[in-house]
Amino acid sequence: MMKKTILVITVSMMIGLAGCGGDPYKEIKGDVVHVASPDLLLQGPVKIPLSEYKSDYMSPTPQVVIYLPAGYETNDAKYPVLYMHDGQNLDKWKIAENVSALVGKGLIPPIIVVGIYHRGDKRIFDYSPTFNKNIGFGETSGGLTNYGKFLVEVVKPYIDSHYRTLAGRENTAVMGSSMGGLASFNLLGWYPEIFSKAGCLSPILRWNVVEGEKLNKHLFFEKDAKIYIDGGWMETVERWDMIPSMRKILSWLNAFGFTQGKQYYYYELPSGNHNEYDWSMRLYIPLMYFFGNSGSGVRELSLTVLPVKIGKGDISTVIPVAELSNGMKMTPIPGAFQSSDPKTASVDKWGAVTGLKEGAVKITYQYGGIVQSVDMNVMAKSRDAVSVTVKITVPQGSPDFIVRILSLNGKSDNTAITPKKADSGEWTIGFDKMKGDYMNVELVLKDGKKAINSKGETINKKLVFTAPKEFHIDVAEWK
Numbered sequence: 001m002m003k004k005t006i007l008v009i010t011v012s013m014m015i016g017l018a019g020c021g022g023d024p025y026k027e028i029k030g031d032v033v034h035v036a037s038p039d040l041l042l043q044g045p046v047k048i049p050l051s052e053y054k055s056d057y058m059s060p061t062p063q064v065v066i067y068l069p070a071g072y073e074t075n076d077a078k079y080p081v082l083y084m085h086d087g088q089n090l091d092k093w094k095i096a097e098n099v100s101a102l103v104g105k106g107l108i109p110p111i112i113v114v115g116i117y118h119r120g121d122k123r124i125f126d127y128s129p130t131f132n133k134n135i136g137f138g139e140t141s142g143g144l145t146n147y148g149k150f151l152v153e154v155v156k157p158y159i160d161s162h163y164r165t166l167a168g169r170e171n172t173a174v175m176g177s178s179m180g181g182l183a184s185f186n187l188l189g190w191y192p193e194i195f196s197k198a199g200c201l202s203p204i205l206r207w208n209v210v211e212g213e214k215l216n217k218h219l220f221f222e223k224d225a226k227i228y229i230d231g232g233w234m235e236t237v238e239r240w241d242m243i244p245s246m247r248k249i250l251s252w253l254n255a256f257g258f259t260q261g262k263q264y265y266y267y268e269l270p271s272g273n274h275n276e277y278d279w280s281m282r283l284y285i286p287l288m289y290f291f292g293n294s295g296s297g298v299r300e301l302s303l304t305v306l307p308v309k310i311g312k313g314d315i316s317t318v319i320p321v322a323e324l325s326n327g328m329k330m331t332p333i334p335g336a337f338q339s340s341d342p343k344t345a346s347v348d349k350w351g352a353v354t355g356l357k358e359g360a361v362k363i364t365y366q367y368g369g370i371v372q373s374v375d376m377n378v379m380a381k382s383r384d385a386v387s388v389t390v391k392i393t394v395p396q397g398s399p400d401f402i403v404r405i406l407s408l409n410g411k412s413d414n415t416a417i418t419p420k421k422a423d424s425g426e427w428t429i430g431f432d433k434m435k436g437d438y439m440n441v442e443l444v445l446k447d448g449k450k451a452i453n454s455k456g457e458t459i460n461k462k463l464v465f466t467a468p469k470e471f472h473i474d475v476a477e478w479k
Contacts, residue, residue, distance in 0.1 A: 041070045041100035045090065045115060053158045057150040058126070063087065063117040064155055066163070067096060069103070069110035078164045079112045080291055083151065085127065085176035085183055087115025092276035098283045107326070108292035114159055116151065118180075127179035129186040129207060130215055148187050152194050170224070173290050175199030177279050181229075182207050185249075188227065189219025197226040199286040201279045202235060202272070205245040216252075227253070227264040228286035232272015233306055233319070243268060247350065250333070260332055265289045268331040270304040270319050285328050295324035298368030305363075310345070310355045311379035318351040318374060320365050338364045345378050355379070384435045386465040392419060392427040392443065394475040399445060401478075403429055406440040406460070413439070437465040449478040 044067030054061045065087050069079060084090060095113055102108045119126060122143070131142030151174075160167040174184045174195050181203025188198035208216055221227075229249065235242045246268070253264050260266060267285060272278055288294065300323040310316040318337065323329050334349035340362040347353045347363055355378040364373040394401070405415040419429035433439070441461050443451035451459040454476045461473055 040096045041103045041110065042067050042096045042113065043070055043072075044068060044096065044113070045087075048158075053154050055150050055154045057146045057154065058119070060119065062119055062150075065090075065115045065117070066159070067099075067113040067115075068163070069112065072164075076164065077110075078166045079110055080171035081112045081114060081156075081159065081165050081167075081173070082287075082290070083114045083116065083156070083172070083174045085116060085118065085174075085180035086123075087117045089276055090115045092280065093283060094280040095283070098280065098287065102284060102287055102292065108287055111291055112159075112163060112165060114155065116155065124179055127176070127183040129182070130211055144183055144186060147183070148190055151187070152191055156194065169194055169196045169222075171196075173197035173199065173226075175201070175228075175286065177201040177203075177276075178274065179204050181205075185227070185229075186215075186219065188225065189216075189221055192220045192222050192225070196222065196224060197228075197290045199228045199290070200230075201228075201282070201286070202231045202242065202274050203229060203246070204240055204242075205229075205249050206241045209241070209245050209248050221256070221258075221263070223263065225258075225263050226290055227258075228289055229264065230267040230269065230272070230282060230285070232269040232274065232278065234271055235274040247333075254334070260330060261294055265294070265328075266331055266333070267329055268319050268321070268333075270306060270321075282329075285330075288326065288328055293326060295326035295328045297325040298322045298370050299325050301365070301367055301370040301372045303363075303365060303372050303374045305353075305374055305376065307383065309379065309383040310353065310376060311382040311385065312355050312357060313382050314355045314384070316353045316355075316376070318347070318353060318363050318365065320351065320367060320372070322367055322370075332367050336366045340364070345376060355382075381432065382434065385432055386435050386437070387430060387432050387468050388463060388465060388471060389469075390419075390429050390431070390441075390461075390463070390471045390473060391422075392429070392473045392475065393425075394427065394451075395477060398475070398478065401427075401443055401445050401451070404442050404444050406442055408433075408439045409437055416444075431463065431465075433465045435465055435467075439463050443473065443475060445478050451475040452477045452479050 045065035048064045048066060050061055053064065099111060103110050125143035126147040127144060128142055129144040159165060172195050174187050176184045181200035182205060184198040185200045185203060188195050229246055231242045231246050233243060250266055258264050302321050304319045305316050306319060307316050320331060320335060321329055322332050333351060337347045337349060337351055339345055339347045344357055344359040345353050345355050345361040353363060358380040359378055361376050361378060362373050363376060364371060402416045402418050405413040407413055417429060419427040422428050441463060443459055453459050459473060463471055
């Protein structure tokens with residue numbers, strides 16, 4: 001048995017904060033999922049009868065399906081195997097079309113694909129590595145242990161004994177998306193003697209970030225492991241911390257001595273979303289990384305800024321995407337970013353640009369012998385700043401008064417501001433706050449009397465900063 005290397009991950013490490021392309025597919029209009037081939041080189045799926053592999057590890061036992069290479073019945077060849085979660089969705093992944101296109105062009109050898117169906121409302125339980133109420137699923141989490149045993153002790157032995165497989169770890173991969181991506185990452189670490197490759201598309205790696213030492217100290221990755229991780233910036237980043245969690249895992253892999261293109265392959269899609277169509281469009285990358293030629297030499301380098309607008313105090317991220325000679329795409333970070341004016345905007349190795357003062361700046365990035373840059377204009381105010389105007393009408397002859405901020409975002413404030421009298425006779429006051437802020441204000445004379453409305457109520461106005469707008473306050477009397 002090969003010597004194992006232990007990966008110990010701690011949560012103390014901190015980091016700053018589309019689609020298919022390339023020569024292999026230009027002949028078919030740049031889109032693998034639309035290949036019109038009458039003779040697919042990967043055929044299936046075929047359901048394996050439950051009676052063949054029923055297991056006490058999982059009740060009910062998931063359905064297993066298999067895709068076989070064309071000509072399987074007429075030769076004696078053995079094949080690598082890719083095990084995929086969410087097996088009932090593989091048609092949406094266009095698995096047969098994707099594999100067939102790559103095999104047909106000689107970019108990967110023929111492979112066997114095995115799909116394991118998810119169990120409906122038990123899916124999250126089956127794919128989650130630990131019980132963790134902090135993730136938000138409570139008792140519905142923590143079933144990956146039994147799912148892993150089912151896959152490793154039941155499904156794989158059955159497949160190896162009934163089909164001509166290259167059964168060794170070096171020819172065995174596991175892949176999934178979302179929670180299936182989380183499962184794949186951890187299964188590779190739990191069973192390095194079984195799997196050498198893990199495809200993690202849009203993975204919910206926040207689980208490993210939250211669990212930290214408790215979960216990650218049990219992961220063992222061989223030095224010849226291949227880990228594919230990707231995700232889109234348009235996914236539910238706020239809920240799942242998709243990109244920050246992926247970057248955290250990436251920083252751990254780098255600290256472990258793993259490098260891009262060898263032990264891992266990392267790709268961020270600025271326009272990527274969380275669905276099977278998007279996963280099918282980039283499936284060619286992990287397939288080529290696992291079973292074919294990973295490519296060499298950078299053909300094209302592009303930079304995308306998200307969000308596009310940046311103001312003083314804001315952070316935007318420059319996302320580099322490198323396209324290799326064989327059409328594969330990757331995001332090579334951390335990397336060599338530079339700012340033309342660090343006093344206007346700074347940039348770190350993760351591409352996080354911080355606006356420091358108003359002005360123009362050029363952010364430059366270099367990779368694979370190619371230099372690319374993007375121009376940015378830092379605004380004087382934050383992109384999330386919202387300006388509102390309050391116009392106040394008071395009884396004729398009213399003395400000067402103040403506007404007192406009672407609370408800001410639910411916290412006591414008690415700041416007093418004097419409004420200005422406009423030519424119209426109204427009094428005005430402006431506030432610049434961040435989008436989403438809210439405050440309560442009251443109007444008070446210097447002698448302590450408060451503003452009263454026409455209903456005889458003390459005026460206590462709530463201002464919500466959602467967009468630039470005007471608020472109006474009518475004072476009937478002071479009391």
